[in-house]
Every structure is written in structure tokens, then in C-alpha cells.
Amino acid sequence: MAAASPSTSKLMNNMENPQSKMKSCWSCKGPVAVGALFCSTCSAVQGPAAINHFQRLGVEQSYDVNVANLDQMYFDLQRQLHPDRFAAKTAKEKALSQQQATAVNDAYETLKDPLKRADYMVHIQGVDVLPEGCNLVHDQTILIEAMEMRERLAMAETLSDLRSISAETKAEDEKVVKSLSKAFHDGDLEEASHLTTRLKYLHKMMDEVRHVRARLMA
Amino acid sequence: MVQVLQIMEPGETLDPHEGETDFAIGIDLGTTNSVVAMSTDNVVDVFTDEEGGALVPSVVAYAPDGSAIVGELAKRLLLSRPDSVVSSIKRLMGRGPEDLKSLGGQLPFDLAPAGDDESQLVRLNVGGQTLTPIEISADILKDLKDRAETHLSGKVKKAVITVPAYFDDAQRTATKDAARLAGLDVLRLVNEPTAAALAYGLDKGAEGHYIVFDLGGGTFDVSLLRMQKGVFQVLATGGESALGGDDFDHAVAEHFLTQRKSELGDVSLSSAEAKVALMTARLAKECLTKSKSGEWALTIGDTTTNHSLDVETFNGLISADVNRTIKICHEVLTEAGFDPEDVAGVVLVGGSTRVPLVRQAVGDYFGKDPLADIDPDQVVAVGAALQAEALTVGSDTLLLDITPLSLGLETMGGLVEKVIVRNTPIPVAKAQEFTTFKDGQSAMAIHVVQGEREMVDQNRSLARFNLTGIPPMAAGAAHVRVTFQVDADGLLTVSAAEDTSGIEQHVEVKPSYGLSEEEMTQMLYDSMANAKDDMELRLLAEARVEAERAMNAVTSALQADCRLLSVEERERIGEKMDVLHHILKGDDREAINGAAKDLDVATQAFAEKRMDKGIRDALTGVEITALSD
Numbered sequence: 001m002a003a004a005s006p007s008t009s010k011l012m013n014n015m016e017n018p019q020s021k022m023k024s025c026w027s028c029k030g031p032v033a034v035g036a037l038f039c040s041t042c043s044a045v046q047g048p049a050a051i052n053h054f055q056r057l058g059v060e061q062s063y064d065v066n067v068a069n070l071d072q073m074y075f076d077l078q079r080q081l082h083p084d085r086f087a088a089k090t091a092k093e094k095a096l097s098q099q100q101a102t103a104v105n106d107a108y109e110t111l112k113d114p115l116k117r118a119d120y121m122v123h124i125q126g127v128d129v130l131p132e133g134c135n136l137v138h139d140q141t142i143l144i145e146a147m148e149m150r151e152r153l154a155m156a157e158t159l160s161d162l163r164s165i166s167a168e169t170k171a172e173d174e175k176v177v178k179s180l181s182k183a184f185h186d187g188d189l190e191e192a193s194h195l196t197t198r199l200k201y202l203h204k205m206m207d208e209v210r211h212v213r214a215r216l217m218a
Numbered sequence: 219m220v221q222v223l224q225i226m227e228p229g230e231t232l233d234p235h236e237g238e239t240d241f242a243i244g245i246d247l248g249t250t251n252s253v254v255a256m257s258t259d260n261v262v263d264v265f266t267d268e269e270g271g272a273l274v275p276s277v278v279a280y281a282p283d284g285s286a287i288v289g290e291l292a293k294r295l296l297l298s299r300p301d302s303v304v305s306s307i308k309r310l311m312g313r314g315p316e317d318l319k320s321l322g323g324q325l326p327f328d329l330a331p332a333g334d335d336e337s338q339l340v341r342l343n344v345g346g347q348t349l350t351p352i353e354i355s356a357d358i359l360k361d362l363k364d365r366a367e368t369h370l371s372g373k374v375k376k377a378v379i380t381v382p383a384y385f386d387d388a389q390r391t392a393t394k395d396a397a398r399l400a401g402l403d404v405l406r407l408v409n410e411p412t413a414a415a416l417a418y419g420l421d422k423g424a425e426g427h428y429i430v431f432d433l434g435g436g437t438f439d440v441s442l443l444r445m446q447k448g449v450f451q452v453l454a455t456g457g458e459s460a461l462g463g464d465d466f467d468h469a470v471a472e473h474f475l476t477q478r479k480s481e482l483g484d485v486s487l488s489s490a491e492a493k494v495a496l497m498t499a500r501l502a503k504e505c506l507t508k509s510k511s512g513e514w515a516l517t518i519g520d521t522t523t524n525h526s527l528d529v530e531t532f533n534g535l536i537s538a539d540v541n542r543t544i545k546i547c548h549e550v551l552t553e554a555g556f557d558p559e560d561v562a563g564v565v566l567v568g569g570s571t572r573v574p575l576v577r578q579a580v581g582d583y584f585g586k587d588p589l590a591d592i593d594p595d596q597v598v599a600v601g602a603a604l605q606a607e608a609l610t611v612g613s614d615t616l617l618l619d620i621t622p623l624s625l626g627l628e629t630m631g632g633l634v635e636k637v638i639v640r641n642t643p644i645p646v647a648k649a650q651e652f653t654t655f656k657d658g659q660s661a662m663a664i665h666v667v668q669g670e671r672e673m674v675d676q677n678r679s680l681a682r683f684n685l686t687g688i689p690p691m692a693a694g695a696a697h698v699r700v701t702f703q704v705d706a707d708g709l710l711t712v713s714a715a716e717d718t719s720g721i722e723q724h725v726e727v728k729p730s731y732g733l734s735e736e737e738m739t740q741m742l743y744d745s746m747a748n749a750k751d752d753m754e755l756r757l758l759a760e761a762r763v764e765a766e767r768a769m770n771a772v773t774s775a776l777q778a779d780c781r782l783l784s785v786e787e788r789e790r791i792g793e794k795m796d797v798l799h800h801i802l803k804g805d806d807r808e809a810i811n812g813a814a815k816d817l818d819v820a821t822q823a824f825a826e827k828r829m830d831k832g833i834r835d836a837l838t839g840v841e842i843t844a845l846s847d
Binding site for chain 1: 331357366405406449451549552605608609610612614616617618642643644645646647703705706760763764767768770771772774778779821822824825826829831832835836
């Protein structure tokens, strides 16, 4: 489960290696910890640190993200960093706030979505799943499953046909997410990467179901 | 020491121009009507005219001498002098001549033939002048600014201006340009539904998932928001930038004209005569929100025809448009994974939500009575005013908005590669890599589009530019990174770089239907004699903010580390602070920048000492932990 400590203190504690963890504040020119959101001396906003999405939002690096907690961390950070807070400040502070808010949005968007989170976790642990839009799949079972689903969708003629496909896809989606949690927990990256690919196909399927539904309704 | 501490008085450096009140207002720049308001301590004052009306008709009449008359008076001139009056100009903001064809031929605008310049901007013939929609909107904004200044007995320089959530980049840029022409500094462009939600959240304490259903004169927006403890998070948005009460008017006008045709035979209409028909249709529509039926006389030329209309017939005329709004609501909910019953409340915004059929359709779909406790015509301006105060004075509320439309690039075969998908929280930055497809290819055409369709020509073209100077390489070897950045106003900047050579090009997305920087400058000069002063004032304000920041930074540094300095050093810094503090009271920008530079130079050695100390302290810390291990 995600850590409960506020993100800022978590980032500030990262100071074991002083020379590489200390930089000069752009505003007061004094020392400031790398990763601090604001200068401890003059309170000027700092640029975003090169840290991963979990560190940025101050949550534990785990597939089992507590969404309510994630939301809270996200809101806390945006309350401090959103460009709306810097409307009366200098151009430099506005630019830094925009960079910070952008980085926080990116982290939040990635971590709150089960597919993007899985993709990202596999990626930062060194395995690249299929790049977006790539059709090369070596896994026969995934291919066959996807083809079967597509055939069923092509045959669907009524909204109730669609409803049952949609329900099955959703149930399968939930199962895969559960398995992903276990795979990440066990450190089985190969399995996690395989499941991530499956989840991608399931999501594509859901999109197509939505399109067909819109067509049938029109 | 004492000397240094004296100039460190908190607050003293913050506002050297305390006597000047800098009002920040909220403006709802609507298709049919506009509203201006200001918030003080979260209490909003909507500025009214002598008769107590808050709505300023977004109608501009041009006098023979070129001066603009805005509002009720202009609206009254619409019938008697239709050739010199413009209404619904918002529908043309950020639009090109091609767009107009799809907007329908019956729009009451007299378009000027396109010039031979590059600009694709639409120009209108009105009252003997040729004007862009940006200039006409600027005239409306100037009038609203005047109205606020009269009420406040002071100068207004800053504003939050609302735009339909569904406005694309060109339309947003055009709005911001209009504000600049009117002498207003735009604090933020806020989406209309978001502003309305802010008003409801702050005023009525609404919490949970809300739908804002905003049907104005010319635009339809629907947003799904989560509201909790001062956070307004937009989850999904949808709409159409050409669907609104104007379409109801058109439907009724066409109905009347068809009846007239069957009576009088085929008669072609001038754009002035079309305006008369539309005016009558609008009166009929407004009347039918309260009555069951009515009769109207339509006088064009010398002939008058009489037309009766009842609510059932009226509902039949507009039902296709109303159904479209409900279909869009359904799409927004589905995309966000919501069902109608998950929604805690539906907020009605826009004058067109007064039409009974609209209320009924919304109520039926969501299964609950929609909210209209805050006047649907004023709620957006109220939200804008609250946000203007929050941005200038500070506040705990947080508005988290999203991109309404996907942004992408044209790839091979006229397909669109989406770089930022719709409903992504802003600000956002995303990069996409492309490569060359021919050996030795030295340039790459980049075409930026906005929209949801798969083919380029079905989406809106925002800009085209060429990335040139790519060093000759084998096909596929060059890596061109295109970065899209959308700021908190929803405005896009695109930059492209070739990774192996480091060639970079930065493009402000403006060209397709916008003003070039030169055109803008020219218009600023044309529109106000004091344009140069305005620019100077802007630069002066920036210099002040920057100098204040520098003083605050030095003050904080002195508070933290002043013992690193000798008495002489402290005095020297104190002296420079005094000088800057004194100069800040004046209006000499060069002098302010100079004194700030002097202060920076005088504190350089101090900064070095502080860094040394910081690293020393940190090292000491490590040694202690290392020892204790």
C-alpha cells in the first residue's frame, strides 16, 4: 500500500549524497536540496527533479496503488505548484511552475490508470513492452484471443450482443489486473510484461465495443 | 546589522505602489450576451447598466466616423441600420473562410473578399470598414472594461476571460488577441463550464460528480467535474463549437420564411433582411419559453406577413438540435465510464437552457431536476470573477482542467498520429519521435492538427511548418522529436528538434487563422494612440516584479546566513538594497533593471559563501551518520 507520508518530506530526506543532492537556488543562489519543490531559504519554486513517477507523487513503488491516496497526493502537489498559484509572479517562476505541474500531471495520469501503470513499471524495471501502435506479437495465445474477440464483435448485431461482449471483456480486464498485481509482487517481470500486452488488447477491444455501440445507436 | 534588518521589514518590499489599485475582473464573452463582474473577498458584484441589466448584448454598431457602439443601443440599431451592425461575432473567432461554408450560408455576415496576403483571417464589411472578428470582439471587451471602470472608479488592467471548453487553439488565441487589443492583460482563459462549476462549488457548496450543461447562443459545452473540498477537477468534456440558441433562431426563421414563400412566392433575401427575420425568430423563441403560442409579424421591404407558432411546433423545429446535446452528454459520460445516475447534479448554464424542451430533455436523461439557482446567464461571469480574485489575491481553490480535443501530427497517407489525447489534464507536454523516409532527406514538413478523426482533412489544421537543416543521413537514421506543450490556458506550443544534430525549431502555433505578430502590432497602433505606452507599462510591471523577487530573495538569504558576511559586506549589500528599494518607487524601468543588476553583482560573493557552507553542512551531516552506522 502507498506510503502515507507527505511527498515533500519524502523528497527532502533524500540527502545521503550531499554534493550530488545539493544545488544552487536560481533565485537566492544559496544551497537547496535537489528534489525540493521550493527553496528552503527564499521559498522560490524550483524546477522538477529527475525522479520517477512514484517518487514524484510520494507514493510507494507498487502496482497496488491506493487511488484515493494517489488523488490526495496529486491535489496537495498541484495546490502548491499549479500555474494558477504563480499568476502574479515573475516569468521564470511561471515557467518553472508550468514544468512542475506538467511533471505532476504526467505522473498522475500514468499511475492512476492500471494499463499505463503496468506499462510504466515494466519499462522502468528495464523491459520494454510493445511500443504503442506496434502490431508484432509473438504470443500466440494473445493473438488467438484477440482474433476471436474481434470476430465476435464483427458478428454483433444488437445492443444486447454488445453488452455481453462488454461484460466479458470487463471481467477479463479485472482478472488480468489482479494477475498483474501478483506478477509485480513476485518480481516476475516476464509475466508482467505478457499481462501488460494482454491488457492493451483488452483495452483496444473496449474502445472498439464503444465505437460499434455508437454506430448501432445512430 | 541594524541597518540591514531595517530594510528587511516584512511586506515593505512587496508593494512599492500601494496607492495604485489594480482591479482584476471576470468576463464572460458570450455569443449573444456578455457579462462583466468582479469579486472582493469571494463576494461577486455583477456590473449592471443604469436599468439594472447585467447582460451586455454582444452586438457592435459602427458609426460613420468608425467609432463603435456596443450593447443594447447597438442591438436596437440592428433592425434600422443592419449594414453597420455585427452580432454573434464569437462564431467567427479563429475561423477561416473554409470554415464558414460549413457554418451554413444563412449567417448574417457580409464577408469581405479574401485579401492577397497570406492571412486566412475572415474579414467583415461593416459600416464602411473592413474588420476582423478579433477587432470586433476587442470593441466588445473595451466596452465591458469601461463598464467595470465606471463602477469601480479606477483602472482595470487584468481579466479572466472565459471561453467554451470546446474552443480549439485558434479560437482561444483569437480571444486572447482580442483582449490584448482591448488593453486587457489576460490572467487566464478559463473554460466556461469550469467557471460555472467554480461558482456553484464556492457559492452553493456543491460536492461530488457534477455535469455542467452549457448551451449558449452559439456554442454547446458539457463537462463532467469532480468537486471536493475546493478542488475542481474536470474529468471529461465534450461539445460543439457551433450549436446553440442561434440554431433555434435559424430554425424558426426558416420556418417563417418558408411560410412567407408559400404566401408571396420565391423572394431572395439580403443579409440585412435575414437579420430582420432572425430578430423576429428570436423574439418568438423567447416568448415561447413562457407562453404556449403567439403570433408575429415579419416585415421585409414593404410586405408584412403574419406567422403563428405554438410550443409543440417550436419543439419540433428544435428537437434535432436538442437531441444532439443529449447525445453529446451520453458520449462524455460513457468515455469517463459513468452512468447518468452516478451524477450528483446537473448545472444549467447559458440563456438557451431557459427553453423548456432543453430542461425537460436534460431532466429526463439524468433522471433529476437540473440546477439553475445561479442565473444561467451570469454564472459563468461569477466564476470568472472568483478566479480573477484567486489569481491576483491568492486562494485555496484549485482548478484542474483538461484538453478538450486531441492534438496530433499528420503522418504518411494523410493519417493523424495523436500526440496528446483529449481529456488529458493541463498543463501537459508530450513528445513523439519521427524519422526520415528518404536517404539524405534534409527537411521535414510538420503539420499540426486538432480533433478526434483519423484522417487529417477531417480535423482542424492548426499550423504547418518545416523543420529544415537535417544533416544528410540514411532513411530512418534521423530522429525528429516533436514536442507539444499545452499551458494552463489551453494554448499550444510546438517545438521540433533533430536529436543527432541538435537542430531545434520552436513554433508558437498561431498561423492558420490567426494574426501574425506584425498584424497584431499594427492593430495595436491603429486601435490606440498609446499602444507604445501600453507596451512600456507592461515592461515596467515585469521589471518591478523581477526586482521585488530579487529583493525578497536577498532578504531571505540575509536572514538565513548573514553571519557569513563581514559588517562592510553587509553594509554594501544593504546599500544596494536601499537604492533598489528607492528606485522601485519611481517609474524608470532602465533604472530598476540597473539597480537590480547591481544588487545581483553585490551579492555574488555572498552566494558562493552560502553554497560552500551548504555543502560543508551536508558533509558534516553525512560524517555523523556514517560514524553512527
